[in-house]
Amino acid sequence: MRILIVGAGIAGLAAAKALELNGLRADVVERSAAPPTSGQGIFLLGNASRALADLGVLKQVERHAFAIRAQRILSSSGEVLNAVATEPFWESCGPCLALPRRTLLDVLLASLRETEVSYGKSVMSVEVRGNVRTVQFEDGRISEYDLVIGADGIRSLLREGSFIATSPRSLGLCCWRMVVGNLDKLDSWTAMLGKKRTALAIPLSASDLYVYADCSASEFGDGSVAVLKKLFADFGDPLGPIIASLTDQVVIHRAKLEEVPADRFIADRLVLVGDAAHASSPSMAQGAAVAVEDAIALAGSLATVSPIDGALDAYYRRRKARVEWVQHQCHARDRLRGAPDIVRNFLLRHVGTALYKRSYAPLVDGY
Ligand SMILES: Cc1cc2nc3c(=O)[nH]c(=O)nc-3n(C[C@H](O)[C@H](O)[C@H](O)COP(=O)(O)OP(=O)(O)OC[C@H]3O[C@@H](n4cnc5c(N)ncnc54)[C@H](O)[C@@H]3O)c2cc1C
Structure with missing residues (x-):
């Protein structure tokens, strides 16, 4: 199966690794000239660690990460409104970790054994032609693929070309x-x-x-x-x-x-993963987790279900409810953050831990 992954962010590199683990191989193209050399931090909750462990890279990630054992919410004056011990809650998944975003990308990239990642190469258009997707690159080259995976982020060109209601x-x-x-x-x-x-x-x-x-x-x-x-x-x-x-x-x-409502993210021989499919507010710190979970679920479906349309459908059905849950919970958290201080602080003091557990409990379950 000829597969192209567009984008070498967390979703694209995780997809490449997950495909390798399932005996499949993809070409990966990334429009940036090189992997990032600077950037910000990223916080990974336990379900992200579990997915990274499933990709076989958790040990390498942990080597560069700081273990986060508590999440505290304070008022603007410094009063502790809520504190959650992360280890007991996420115990069945894995550790909660923080690390530089570029380090996570470095670890994923270094884990690839058979995949070539071409930096400085942009996709300009992707069209269906019979049983294939015809892809045009910025340099004018045209190639055919049996499947294109759009891991091209919140402003996904692939989403804009193939789905309705596309703008973030x-x-x-x-x-x-x-x-x-x-x-x-x-x-x-x-x-x-x-x-x-x-x-x-x-x-x-x-x-x-x-x-x-x-x-x-x-x-x-x-x-x-x-x-x-x-x-x-x-x-x-x-x-x-x-x-x-x-x-x-x-x-x-x-x-x-911005967000991309998790709507339809499969089409004829085209599938979206990560932010391209369902970018969310950062309130739940789930972007990396759901991107890596998407990658593993997609590769598993492609390896076990045929034809390709059936595999994409299985992937969509497996992921839709989970990513929608994350988006709904992000909205709820953003509403709580924006509520009048007196209401918000009261709720966090009295039911903050219960709200945390309620919003994350379904994500502790497998994906
Ligand atoms: C402020 C903020 C804080 C966040 N904090 C966290 C956090 O703490 N924890 C967490 O888990 N998540 C967090 N997130 C979310 C997380 O960053 C994203 O969900 C995650 O990076 C998505 O990865 P991705 O690979 O899907 O997309 P991206 O990282 O956007 O990667 C897409 C890649 O595709 C490439 N590309 C785009 N178009 C093309 C093209 N036409 N041809 C070739 N390549 C192309 C881009 O150059 C890019 O490298 C945060 C998000 C924001 C906005």
């Missing part, structure tokens, strides 16, 4: 992301909630701290460090002083938060 939907939030020194030796996932503002810090190591902050899109302005500092000026310890000490020299990534 704004979530009305904008964010800043950066890595700074872990000067206070934070050792847990720590979020602080203010009025329609969230700050989050996750240790990537004893020395590096990944910091995320978001606000409503209407307040983001030019997204400068000055705006960030102003919006979080009333935040107390531990994250307020970290944001207050930022300078223009810190490398900051800015983004609008």
Whole structure:
């Protein structure tokens, strides 16, 4: 079976690895000239670790990751509203980990044995022609494949070409992301909630701290460090002083938060995985987990079900409800974050752990 994977992000590389493990091989093309050499952190909950273990790469990931044993939510003044011990909850899956995003990509890339990843190569169009997909690349070359896997992210060209209702939907939030020194030796996932503002810090190591902050899109302005500092000026310890000490020299990534509703993500000899299929708000930290799970489910279906249409249908049926659950829970979390302080803080104090368990329990079950 001639398979093309478009995109060498987490979803694309995981798909390549999962196919290899099932005795299949794909060509992978990535429009960036090379794997990333810088970037932000990523937080992986236990189901992501389980999926990475199923790909055979968890040990390598753990070698570069910081184990997150607690998730704490604080008010903007620093009062602890909720704290969840992650290990007992995710015990049957695997550890909760934080690491630089590029390291996760490096580990996935290094694990490939038979797959060639072509960097600096963009797909321009994909068309159905009889029993094949005809793919045109930026350099003008045209190739035929039995199946094209779109792992091309939230602005997926493949989704736009083949599915209805394709544009990402704004979530009305904008964010800043950066890595700074872990000067206070934070050792847990720590979020602080203010009025329609969230700050989050996750240790990537004893020395590096990944910091995320978001606000409503209407307040983001030019997204400068000055705006960030102003919006979080009333935040107390531990994250307020970290944001207050930022300078223009810190490398900051800015983004609008958007989602792709998990609708239909299979078509004739075309299938989407990861953000291309169902990008979500980062509130559940499930993007990598569901991308790797997608990859494993798809490769398993392709190896065991034929013809290809049947395999894609089996994949879709296996994934649809799970990714929809993640999106619904992201919405619920975003609504809670945006609720009036008094309501939100009361709920987190009294039922925060129950809400955590309710939203993640179905993901502890297998995929
Ligand atoms: C602010 C923020 C914080 C997040 N934090 C977390 C977190 O802590 N934990 C977590 O699990 N998830 C998190 N996520 C979600 C997670 O980052 C994504 O779900 C995940 O990266 C999706 O991977 P992907 O491979 O599907 O897409 P991408 O990472 O977008 O990869 C797509 C790739 O396809 C390539 N490409 C695109 N078009 C073409 C083309 N035409 N031809 C060739 N190549 C192409 C792109 O260059 C890119 O490399 C966060 C998301 C955001 C926005």
